[in-house]
Amino acid sequence: MAERVNKFGASECRMGNLMLKQRVITAAILLVLFLLALFLLPTLGWAALMIIMVMQASLEWARLAKLSKNTISVYLWLTLVVMLGIVGLDTQYPEQFESLHMLIYGMSALLWLVMVPLWLMARWHMRQPLLMMLTGWMLLIPTGLAMMDLRILNPWWLLGVIGLVWMADIAAYFSGRKFGKNKLAPNISPGKTWEGVFGALLGVTVYVLLIVWTSGLFTNYEALPGMLIVSWGWVGLAVIGDLFESAIKRQAGVKDSGTLLPGHGGLLDRIDALTSTLPLAAMVILLQRVG
Numbered sequence: 001m002a003e004r005v006n007k008f009g010a011s012e013c014r015m016g017n018l019m020l021k022q023r024v025i026t027a028a029i030l031l032v033l034f035l036l037a038l039f040l041l042p043t044l045g046w047a048a049l050m051i052i053m054v055m056q057a058s059l060e061w062a063r064l065a066k067l068s069k070n071t072i073s074v075y076l077w078l079t080l081v082v083m084l085g086i087v088g089l090d091t092q093y094p095e096q097f098e099s100l101h102m103l104i105y106g107m108s109a110l111l112w113l114v115m116v117p118l119w120l121m122a123r124w125h126m127r128q129p130l131l132m133m134l135t136g137w138m139l140l141i142p143t144g145l146a147m148m149d150l151r152i153l154n155p156w157w158l159l160g161v162i163g164l165v166w167m168a169d170i171a172a173y174f175s176g177r178k179f180g181k182n183k184l185a186p187n188i189s190p191g192k193t194w195e196g197v198f199g200a201l202l203g204v205t206v207y208v209l210l211i212v213w214t215s216g217l218f219t220n221y222e223a224l225p226g227m228l229i230v231s232w233g234w235v236g237l238a239v240i241g242d243l244f245e246s247a248i249k250r251q252a253g254v255k256d257s258g259t260l261l262p263g264h265g266g267l268l269d270r271i272d273a274l275t276s277t278l279p280l281a282a283m284v285i286l287l288q289r290v291g
Helices: 002-040 043-064 069-092 094-122 129-153 155-179 194-215 221-252 267-290
Strands: 183-185 189-193
Touching (some): 002 043, 043 221, 069 094, 069 129, 094 129, 094 221, 094 267, 129 267, 155 194, 155 221, 155 267, 183 194, 183 221, 189 194, 189 221, 194 221, 221 267
Antiparallel strands (some): 183 189
16 A cells, blocks of 8 residues: 555656656747847837737637637637737827826726735636626736837836746745645635745845846945835735636636646746736836836
8 A cells, every 4th residue: 555655656746847847848948939039029020929929818818718609709809909909009109108008007907906806805706708808808908018018118127027927936836846835825726835925025035136236227225125025016916916817717617728838738827927017017117207
């Protein structure tokens, strides 16, 4: 009996290592492709890539929402029209883009700072197709828009914010895997632990300190405590985004949003934390520019 248990444990360990290897390979390939696109694509090429990203994520969201095939088709066409409309307006009336974008980011802030926390605390199961469609737009359209805006303003700003979220995700994964005991939200996502959250906070702290030390952009170290507090707040937003997608997947009865990315699941599984962080980062940066 003990031998059978040991064999089962060894097999489970090998499976875990194989999945980790697959995750690392996929992540490395995605990172290279992302960096090439970020720094080499022309503005319209990057916008087209972001529209494709939003469309793929919207398809996965529609499936999680259990929309009918006909409704999914309508939903995707409407999403495409909205995204093309935003890009078209930006091209024709660039001086007016900030007002429209700030409105979209304001809706995203309302979603993540008010609606989603209440949603998670109430453990609400949303079944209404129209509400699910609207929620999907509030998640994904601001995210695609933020990736376009931040890249236009400065590609390094976009990479910096995404890098912070990635660092939080990586640190949470490994610290949770090594030390995780206390469940963060067992009814939503049993795999997430408080140890993972603390690991994410530590990883982001190191990330910010390294940027301050190596970039030469920050000579006023009195601003460092504020930067750290903001980065920790961004970790909190990333956790909320991750938990929200986990709640929707649990409601849909699936483990992943799709199978597009080996070892990672769907595209939505990879950008869940970005949906709650990038739009608010873009809004803050735009507000500073206006001010």
